[in-house]
Amino acid sequence: MAMSHAQLAAKLLKDAAAFFKTIGTQNPPLKIQMDENAAVFEQVAELVEKNPTGIIEE
Secondary structure (H helix, E strand, C coil), X not given: CCCCHHHHHHHHHHHHHHHHHHHHHHXXXXXXXXXXXXXXXXXXXXXXXXXXXXXXXX
């Protein structure tokens, strides 16, 4: 199945988010930080999926 670069990027970001969540589950002292990391990766994945060429205003 063919996949665009944006689709691949979103998948990798989601996989990274899942990794951070797993690390947080396995290491309670790091859970808050890992959950925050996961949330950022999930948000960026959503941005890439919804608007792959979008611009983030500063």
